[in-house]
Amino acid sequence: MAADVAPCLEFMDWELDTSTCNGLKQEKQLSASQRRCYSLCRRKSFAAFVASKREDGQEGESTSWCCCGQTFEEHSAIHKHVAWTHGTEIQQLTHAAYEHLLSHLEEEEPETQQTNEREAEPVDISAWIPETSHISEEQLQNGPGKVLLYYRYCQVEDPHVICAWQKALCEKLHLTGKVRVATEGINGTVGGTNMATDVYIDAMRSHPLFKMDKEDFKTSDGSAVCFKDLRVGVYKEIVPMGVDPDVVSYQLAGVHLEPEEFHKEVQALLAKRDLCHDTILLDCRNFYESKIGQFTQCLAPSIRKFSYFPDYVDQNLELFRDKKVLMYCTGGIRCERGSAYLRSKDVCKEVYQLKGGIHKYLERFPEGFYRGKLFVFDERYAISSNNDIISDCRYCGCPWDQYKLCSTKLCCQLVLSCPGCRQGGCTACCPTCQTKGHAQSEGSPTVPHHKEECECTEGRPRIPRDV
Incomplete structure (x- = not known):
C-alpha cells in the first residue's frame, strides 16, 4: 500500500474543474477553517483516485497509469486527464471525505486536539509575557x-x-x-x-x-x-519537508557560510563560467520564488513546495554525485533540513549553505549576485534590493515580476500579469478561468483556449500556507 500512496503526494496540490457540479457553490458557504478542511479532502480524494489507476510493472520498469482505455507514462499527463475528465467523481469523493474528516484537519491545522486533551495540567506562562504597561x-x-x-x-x-x-x-x-x-x-x-x-x-x-x-x-x-x-x-516539522525529523535531523546540516564567504564562493564559481563542473549553486525554494529572483547561474528545481525537494534529490542523485553544493533559501531554515537530506544520500563531495539565507545576504550585498525580487510569504509577495526584473508577464511576455491574486473567485493562485494585460482583462491564472470570467477587450493579448496549456494544471504559482 505504501508504494501506492507515495507517488500520490505529487498530486495533492492539483485543482479540479468543478464547473459541472455544485461544489463551489457549497464551498462558498463554509467558514475559513471549513474551507481548509474541504480543500484537504479534495486533494486527498484526487490523490486516491490517481492511485487507483496506477499500474505496477515489473522491477526496473517505469510507473504508468491506465484510465479510460488510455495509458499515461507521465505524472502530469495522468493528472491532467483526471482533473479535466473525472471532476464529478472527484467531487463526490470529496463530499464523502469531508463529512468523515470534518473534525480532522490533518495538514493545515495544528494539533490542537492533543492540547485540549491535556488541559488538566495548565502551565503558567505569565513569567514569559513581558510587562508593557509603560507602552501605549x-x-x-x-x-x-x-x-x-x-x-x-x-x-x-x-x-x-x-x-x-x-x-x-x-x-x-x-x-x-x-x-x-x-x-x-x-x-x-x-x-x-x-x-x-x-x-x-x-x-x-x-x-x-x-x-x-x-x-x-x-x-x-x-x-x-x-x-x-x-x-x-x-506541527511535526517547523518547516514542512515531509520527512520525519527523527529520520533526517537538522543536526546533519551542511557547513554554514556567512554572507561574505558565500559571496566569494559564488564569485569564484562565476569566474570559471563553463569551466566549472564540480560545483552546483542550488536554490532549494519553490519555482514561483526562483522565477522572480535568484542567484546568477543557479540550479532552480521546478517544485511547487518544499515537501517535493526530497523527491527531487532522489531523482537527481547522479547530478550531485562528487559535487560541491552551495545551497540557499529565503531565510536559511529550508537549507537546514534540505542540506541534511542531501548529505544523508552520501553522494556529494561537500555541502554548504548560506547562513541567514537571501535575507542576510541582501543586507550585506544589496547589489550582489542575487538579482530580482525576494519572494516572501505574506501579502507583499515580494521585496527587492535591486531594480533587476528577471521574469515576464504571463500573457504578453514583457518584463514583469509583481504577483497578483487570480481574479477567479476562491482561487488562491498567483499571476504575473502586467498593467496593460490586466487592463485588457487578463487577470486570471489560466486561459480557462480567463474565458469563463472575463470577456476579452479589443486589442488585448490573445489568450489560448486549450486546457493543456493552462497554468492551473502545470507549473502555476499559488499562495502557499507553508513553504
Whole structure:
C-alpha cells in the first residue's frame, strides 16, 4: 500500500474543474477553517483516485497509469486527464471525505486536539509575557512597522506550552503572521509596529530555551497588515519537508557560510563560467520564488513546495554525485533540513549553505549576485534590493515580476500579469478561468483556449500556507 500512496503526494496540490457540479457553490458557504478542511479532502480524494489507476510493472520498469482505455507514462499527463475528465467523481469523493474528516484537519491545522486533551495540567506562562504597561496601545498598534522572519532549532520538551505562550505574546503585542512550533524548534514570521516587534524580539531572546541573538531575526519593511491574521500551532516539522525529523535531523546540516564567504564562493564559481563542473549553486525554494529572483547561474528545481525537494534529490542523485553544493533559501531554515537530506544520500563531495539565507545576504550585498525580487510569504509577495526584473508577464511576455491574486473567485493562485494585460482583462491564472470570467477587450493579448496549456494544471504559482 505504501508504494501506492507515495507517488500520490505529487498530486495533492492539483485543482479540479468543478464547473459541472455544485461544489463551489457549497464551498462558498463554509467558514475559513471549513474551507481548509474541504480543500484537504479534495486533494486527498484526487490523490486516491490517481492511485487507483496506477499500474505496477515489473522491477526496473517505469510507473504508468491506465484510465479510460488510455495509458499515461507521465505524472502530469495522468493528472491532467483526471482533473479535466473525472471532476464529478472527484467531487463526490470529496463530499464523502469531508463529512468523515470534518473534525480532522490533518495538514493545515495544528494539533490542537492533543492540547485540549491535556488541559488538566495548565502551565503558567505569565513569567514569559513581558510587562508593557509603560507602552501605549497606540505604539503597539499604529505607526511604522516591520516584518520579522526567524527560526531556531532546539529540543522542545512541550511544544504545546510554547504554542500557548506564543499565541498570548503575539495577541498582546497585536502581531499577525504565523508561528510553527514542534519538538525540533520554532519557526515564525510576524508583523507589527516597530515597538511591538522590538518587544517581541526581546521576549524571544529572554526565553531560556531558544538562546537567540538579534542577528537571528531577519527584518524587512512592513507591519501587521502584511498578514491576514495570526496563526500559531504545533506541527511535526517547523518547516514542512515531509520527512520525519527523527529520520533526517537538522543536526546533519551542511557547513554554514556567512554572507561574505558565500559571496566569494559564488564569485569564484562565476569566474570559471563553463569551466566549472564540480560545483552546483542550488536554490532549494519553490519555482514561483526562483522565477522572480535568484542567484546568477543557479540550479532552480521546478517544485511547487518544499515537501517535493526530497523527491527531487532522489531523482537527481547522479547530478550531485562528487559535487560541491552551495545551497540557499529565503531565510536559511529550508537549507537546514534540505542540506541534511542531501548529505544523508552520501553522494556529494561537500555541502554548504548560506547562513541567514537571501535575507542576510541582501543586507550585506544589496547589489550582489542575487538579482530580482525576494519572494516572501505574506501579502507583499515580494521585496527587492535591486531594480533587476528577471521574469515576464504571463500573457504578453514583457518584463514583469509583481504577483497578483487570480481574479477567479476562491482561487488562491498567483499571476504575473502586467498593467496593460490586466487592463485588457487578463487577470486570471489560466486561459480557462480567463474565458469563463472575463470577456476579452479589443486589442488585448490573445489568450489560448486549450486546457493543456493552462497554468492551473502545470507549473502555476499559488499562495502557499507553508513553504
